[in-house]
Amino acid sequence: MTHAVHMKSSDYERLSEVLKALAHPVRLEIIYKLLKKEPLNVSQLQQHLDIPQSNVSQQLGKLKLLKVVTSSRKGLEVFYRVEDEQAKQVMKILDL
Structure with missing residues (x-):
């Protein structure tokens, strides 16, 4: 069964x-x-x-720039979470 998907051009760009x-x-x-x-x-x-912290920070920076993750500060620490619904959907489709 196929599902028709109607998306705007900007939606495709974001995806x-x-x-x-x-x-x-x-x-x-x-x-x-x-x-x-x-x-x-x-x-x-x-x-x-189990990778260098600098690598984690670099990759988080890219994810944050692309607005896939957001951050919140609690004291001196910055915590990250996934806010992007499309990223969540892709991970669900991948069964991850």
């Missing part, structure tokens, strides 16, 4: 940005971890991913 963001293995894993255990800070993500 393309989300897919680009998820096309990197570290960013994909960050999104996965945030969806399972959100919110997490950089140190917590670094422990889960």
Whole structure:
């Protein structure tokens, strides 16, 4: 069964940005971890991913720039969460 999808051009552009963001293995894993255990800070993500903290920060910066994740400050720590519904839908489709 097929479903007709009616999207505006801007919706396709946004979806393309989300897919680009998820096309990197570290960013994909960050999104996965945030969806399972959100919110997490950089140190917590670094422990889960077992990669250098600078790499985690760099990839989070890209995800934040693309508005896939948002951040909130609690004291000295910054916590990240997935807010983008299209990113959540893509992860669900991928069964991740």
